[in-house]
Amino acid sequence: MDLxxxxxxxxxxxxxxxxxxYCVIGxxxxxxxxxxxxxxxxxxxxxxxxxxxGLDPLGALIMLSGIFYGGLYGGSTxxxxxxxxxxxxxxxxxxDGYPMxxxxxxxxxxxMTAVASFFGGCFGLMLVLLAAPAIVQIALExxxxxxxxxxxxxLLAAAAAATDSxxxxxxxxxxGLLLGLVGTDIVSGxxxxxxxxxxxxxxxxxxxxxxxxxxxSEIIRNLEFHAKPKIIKPLGGWRDMLPTxxxxxxxxxxxxxxxxxxxFLGALPGAGPTIASFMAYxxxxxxxxxxxxxxxxxxxxxxxxxxxxNAAAQTGYIPTLTLGIPGDAVGALILGTLIMHGxxxxxxxxxxxxxxxxxxxxxxxxxxxxxxxxxxPFIGLWVRILSxxxxxxxxxxxxxxxxxxxxxxxxxFQLVLLAGLGALGYLFLKLDCPASPLxxxxxxxxxxxxxxxxxxxxxxxxxxxxxxxxxxxxxLIVCALLVTLSVVSSIRxxxxxRLA
Amino acid sequence: xxxxxxxxxxxxxLLFVLIGGAFALGAADYDMGTTRRMGPGYFPIVLGCxxxxxxxxxxxxxxxxxxxxxxxxxxxxxxxxxxxxxxAFAALIDNxxxxxxxxxCVLISGLASAExxxxxxxxxxxxxxxxxxxxxxxxxxxxxxxxxx
Numbered sequence: 001m002d003l004x005x006x007x008x009x010x011x012x013x014x015x016x017x018x019x020x021x022y023c024v025i026g027x028x029x030x031x032x033x034x035x036x037x038x039x040x041x042x043x044x045x046x047x048x049x050x051x052x053x054g055l056d057p058l059g060a061l062i063m064l065s066g067i068f069y070g071g072l073y074g075g076s077t078x079x080x081x082x083x084x085x086x087x088x089x090x091x092x093x094x095x096d097g098y099p100m101x102x103x104x105x106x107x108x109x110x111x112m113t114a115v116a117s118f119f120g121g122c123f124g125l126m127l128v129l130l131a132a133p134a135i136v137q138i139a140l141e142x143x144x145x146x147x148x149x150x151x152x153x154x155l156l157a158a159a160a161a162a163t164d165s166x167x168x169x170x171x172x173x174x175x176g177l178l179l180g181l182v183g184t185d186i187v188s189g190x191x192x193x194x195x196x197x198x199x200x201x202x203x204x205x206x207x208x209x210x211x212x213x214x215x216x217s218e219i220i221r222n223l224e225f226h227a228k229p230k231i232i233k234p235l236g237g238w239r240d241m242l243p244t245x246x247x248x249x250x251x252x253x254x255x256x257x258x259x260x261x262x263x264f265l266g267a268l269p270g271a272g273p274t275i276a277s278f279m280a281y282x283x284x285x286x287x288x289x290x291x292x293x294x295x296x297x298x299x300x301x302x303x304x305x306x307x308x309x310n311a312a313a314q315t316g317y318i319p320t321l322t323l324g325i326p327g328d329a330v331g332a333l334i335l336g337t338l339i340m341h342g343x344x345x346x347x348x349x350x351x352x353x354x355x356x357x358x359x360x361x362x363x364x365x366x367x368x369x370x371x372x373x374x375x376x377p378f379i380g381l382w383v384r385i386l387s388x389x390x391x392x393x394x395x396x397x398x399x400x401x402x403x404x405x406x407x408x409x410x411x412x413f414q415l416v417l418l419a420g421l422g423a424l425g426y427l428f429l430k431l432d433c434p435a436s437p438l439x440x441x442x443x444x445x446x447x448x449x450x451x452x453x454x455x456x457x458x459x460x461x462x463x464x465x466x467x468x469x470x471x472x473x474x475x476l477i478v479c480a481l482l483v484t485l486s487v488v489s490s491i492r493x494x495x496x497x498r499l500a
Numbered sequence: 501x502x503x504x505x506x507x508x509x510x511x512x513x514l515l516f517v518l519i520g521g522a523f524a525l526g527a528a529d530y531d532m533g534t535t536r537r538m539g540p541g542y543f544p545i546v547l548g549c550x551x552x553x554x555x556x557x558x559x560x561x562x563x564x565x566x567x568x569x570x571x572x573x574x575x576x577x578x579x580x581x582x583x584x585x586x587x588a589f590a591a592l593i594d595n596x597x598x599x600x601x602x603x604x605c606v607l608i609s610g611l612a613s614a615e616x617x618x619x620x621x622x623x624x625x626x627x628x629x630x631x632x633x634x635x636x637x638x639x640x641x642x643x644x645x646x647x648x649x
Binding site: 168185187190193216223406412416422449457 | 609
């Protein structure tokens with residue numbers, strides 16, 4: 001069977017010594033940054049990206065992906081023990097995980113989140129395996145019009161999901177698109193917005209932007225407050241980690257529901273692990289016969305979101321790898337990595353670089369398995385890392401930021417850009433303007449412009465060309481619906497707020 | 501009235517107008533082309549104008565609402581010290597070398613927090629410098645000069 005051949009190819013790639021090593025580094029580092037509040041996967045991936053220039057593309061992808069899903073495993077640890085989310089996707093786990101820790105049962109949610117993450121992650125991967133080749137078959141027929149509409153939908157969906165103020169997120173998408181135009185125009189070869197600085201001809205590197213918006217400005221914000229969080233240390237050994245029989249039975253249904261919901265949401269553009277975990281929690285409170293237990297240590301409230309965010313993280317690779325449309329900031333970074341290694345993202349990636357696609361999928365299986373063994377037995381170590389004060393942490397992060405940005409082009413100019421964009425990012429934070437739509441716009445901008453121009457050239461300048469093929473027309477109709485819906489719902493929410 | 505100027509939505513709108521306007525004006529010199537054959541100016545001018553309009557809509561909405569939600573305090577201390585630490589790294593890395601750049605980066609970034617304990621920060625500076633020199637320069641082979649020859 002085809003699938004088996006592909007899988008064996010994938011595992012053959014993933015189980016080479018160097019790739020296992022990259023996977024281990026990725027997941028351990030991911031857990032590390034996931035555990036630390038105030039340092040997320042996006043920051044860590046963008047910080048590490050420049051150091052993967054020298055690796056082969058598969059090695060780089062394996063390591064960066066490891067940081068991503070490893071961060072989700074680690075994020076719940078901070079939520080449970082600190083009541084502070086290690087990553088946004090784990091924030092909701094704190095609602096029921098922390099009360100359990102207060103009751104002196106911290107080991108149980110820690111154990112169950114690891115198991116739920118593993119379950120969700122593996123199921124999500126399974127879907128990627130089955131769905132990706134099928135989607136590629138459809139996507140291979142895409143022309144420039146379909147691509148443009150598809151990217152537009154991806155951008156709008158990501159923006160709609162980012163905040164409850166649609167105008168602001170759509171605005172941020174455009175800021176990103178505009179930043180993406182800086183540099184050499186692909187069609188005419190003309191320099192745009194470079195101010196005569198030679199290095200700007202290459203454009204604004206997405207790595208610098210990601211480090212400025214998700215690294216630097218986050219550090220500045222973290223330094224505003226001096227809250228001393230209180231850590232609850234989990235006591236006891238293996239036996240204290242096991243749930244009661246009743247809790248175990250409840251967990252099965254919750255894990256299944258969370259996984260299903262997360263897998264579905266993750267595959268949609270715009271809805272990443274964070275949204276999946278919040279929705280999964282809401283669903284659990286609705287289906288439960290005893291909703292009053294939630295917020296006081298209900299097992300379902302821990303298991304379902306954690307299964308959901310890991311499933312979503314994996315299915316998020318479907319649009320990124322098959323269509324070249326990232327669903328969230330991490331997807332955008334993965335896409336950027338592909339481009340950086342000279343691989344044009346899109347439906348051809350799987351057929352032209354099968355070892356890359358199947359190798360990555362296989363390595364994520366390996367990684368999920370590793371994480372189970374990284375997380376549970378070493379929980380004491382992670383707790384100790386949790387207690388590193390921020391004042392010792394951020395100067396070290398600054399060194400990584402500086403060295404990383406410098407090595408993008410071995411140019412101090414990039415560092416000046418980092419400082420400027422970091423200040424701008426801090427201002428955006430203060431104004432509640434979300435950063436991830438900007439990053440998506442930046443990465444998709446050049447491709448969108450290219451496809452727009454090509455489609456209009458083929459259509460002789462008639463914009464109706466986007467409605468001539470059924471797929472493109474459908475995508476644009478969905479775009480229009482999405483925009484209307486997000487505007488209407490934000491107005492309605494505001495009305496409700498005024499009445500209350 | 502003045503208070504409206506500190507409103508988050510108003511300021512976001514103004515910022516968008518500024519950014520959109522700057523790109524649209526900057527692209528005014530580039531060739532627009534036609535819809536069929538777009539020149540390099542077409543996409544930026546259209547996007548810049550759309551962003552301006554969105555900014556105006558945001559500010560207008562905020563103005564009509566007339567209930568300002570003022571922007572929360574901007575902490576200049578971390579903003580300025582971290583920017584300075586990056587710029588110091590930028591100034592030193594090519595002219596003096598990695599060791600000086602790393603030390604300066606950590607020490608200046610220490611100014612950003614009121615909680616900094618200088619003895620600790622000096623140790624971090626030394627440790628990070630040694631780590632960067634070993635891992636990035638020696639092990640990963642990134643092209644840094646450690647110190648000016």
